[in-house]
Amino acid sequence: MTGSGHSLNFDLHEIGGRAIAAARLGVRGANPIVGAIVVDAAGRILAVGHHRGAGTAHAEADALAQLRADLDSGRIDIRDGNGPADWTMVVTLEPCNHTGRTGPCTHAIRDAGIGTIVYGAQDETGEAAGGAAWLAAQGRRVIAGSDVDPAWAAAARRANHRWFAARAAGRPFTSLHLAQTLDGRIAAPDGTSQWITGPASRHHSHGVRARADAILAGTGTILADDPRLTARLADGTDAHRQPLRVVMGHRDVPADAAVIGDGRFLHVRTRDPREALRELASVGVAHAMIEGGAAIAGAFLAADLIDEIWLYQAPMVLGGGRAVVVDLGIETLASAKRFEYDDVGEGAVQRCGDDVVLHLGPAPAEPAQPKN
Numbered sequence: 001m002t003g004s005g006h007s008l009n010f011d012l013h014e015i016g017g018r019a020i021a022a023a024r025l026g027v028r029g030a031n032p033i034v035g036a037i038v039v040d041a042a043g044r045i046l047a048v049g050h051h052r053g054a055g056t057a058h059a060e061a062d063a064l065a066q067l068r069a070d071l072d073s074g075r076i077d078i079r080d081g082n083g084p085a086d087w088t089m090v091v092t093l094e095p096c097n098h099t100g101r102t103g104p105c106t107h108a109i110r111d112a113g114i115g116t117i118v119y120g121a122q123d124e125t126g127e128a129a130g131g132a133a134w135l136a137a138q139g140r141r142v143i144a145g146s147d148v149d150p151a152w153a154a155a156a157r158r159a160n161h162r163w164f165a166a167r168a169a170g171r172p173f174t175s176l177h178l179a180q181t182l183d184g185r186i187a188a189p190d191g192t193s194q195w196i197t198g199p200a201s202r203h204h205s206h207g208v209r210a211r212a213d214a215i216l217a218g219t220g221t222i223l224a225d226d227p228r229l230t231a232r233l234a235d236g237t238d239a240h241r242q243p244l245r246v247v248m249g250h251r252d253v254p255a256d257a258a259v260i261g262d263g264r265f266l267h268v269r270t271r272d273p274r275e276a277l278r279e280l281a282s283v284g285v286a287h288a289m290i291e292g293g294a295a296i297a298g299a300f301l302a303a304d305l306i307d308e309i310w311l312y313q314a315p316m317v318l319g320g321g322r323a324v325v326v327d328l329g330i331e332t333l334a335s336a337k338r339f340e341y342d343d344v345g346e347g348a349v350q351r352c353g354d355d356v357v358l359h360l361g362p363a364p365a366e367p368a369q370p371k372n
């Protein structure tokens, strides 16, 4: 029950928190992370769904598919007063109302007959927004979580704060890849860098490549390494889904560069990261992996254009060589760019072969705290 005039037969703080926990099983990228829970008239959880990344079922559809399977198998029994019309779906993001790679969740919820929908964050993205109003127009009871438990609604929004920021700016979501030594080097003084990290963490980073729509490296990396920038499986063969390969910088890319490959290649002749992302957005890129090197990583970090970091750290020391990021002109500790551990998916810290993999995201801007 709540004191807001909306009565619910369960504790939204608890069920909503579990929906956010379900969302956090997903992956970051072109789509937001989303969790959905269906609760029956007695307040029991019937299904828990989450979204597993662009091109896969949305959280609502995932939960509804579980419901259908349990109804078909008789595991859930519909009785008077406890059928779909009496059930509530709690979803961390307003259900989408458009057809993307999958159909509109609003229609799936209507077709399933769910009576009440409680959502956390409002969908602010032009094309998918309006789901709450559409469902209300279909006669469903639709409740904005912010009217019942504002702290839960704020937490649901915070879970995707960088995704919302990227969308609002009309740019792709970005993942920065860094493969470094213990002392923060990405190449030895002679430019050699293959390989700092071991096969397990390189395989992991190829998984991120395969999820991304584009993978971007600077002309410096292209000229030093002649990389392919393809997504490859553990056995070295190409993954089914290949990102667009992108080179950034003014210098020409040699005609025989491996990155040109089969032609799904783009040269963005700019040093301005915003302009590079604009160009990528204009060709339909919704998730870009920024592979480096140090100048490119620095340019995107300085412009606050990195939404998540995958940092692969190998147990080796070089002492000299290329630092992971160029000088950003930060003079004092108080101006440091700060990140927080992001436990979405596999967790924020993991061992990968001999290396450690850290998953981080920029901390959201918080109101200034008093000094102590």
Ligand SMILES: NC(=O)C1=CN([C@@H]2O[C@H](COP(=O)(O)OP(=O)(O)OC[C@H]3O[C@@H](n4cnc5c(N)ncnc54)[C@H](OP(=O)(O)O)[C@@H]3O)[C@@H](O)[C@H]2O)C=CC1
Pocket: 177, 178, 179, 180, 185, 186, 187, 191, 192, 193, 196, 217, 218, 219, 220, 221, 222, 224, 225, 248, 249, 250, 251, 252, 270, 271, 272, 273, 291, 292, 293, 294, 295, 296, 297, 299, 322
């Ligand atoms: N361990 C790892 O994870 C990685 C290691 N590496 C290593 O890093 C080294 C290359 O690093 P680095 O030299 O920094 O190369 P970068 O790939 O960062 O490319 C630098 C070049 O990019 C162009 N450029 C584009 N935008 C900017 C900008 N905003 N600011 C500055 N330059 C920009 C410039 O060339 P132009 O004149 O063409 O504009 C610049 O010289 C290599 O030794 C490579 O092996 C590289 C990637 C990953």
Ligand SMILES: Nc1c(N[C@@H]2O[C@H](COP(=O)(O)O)[C@@H](O)[C@H]2O)[nH]c(=O)[nH]c1=O
Pocket: 179, 186, 193, 194, 195, 196, 197, 198, 201, 202, 205, 217, 221, 225, 226, 227, 228, 229, 230, 291, 292, 312
């Ligand atoms: N050195 C280094 C990396 N380097 C990155 O990988 C690129 C090579 O890509 P490809 O030709 O497709 O295999 C290289 O140019 C650089 O961007 N990556 C890592 O995971 N670990 C490493 O130790």
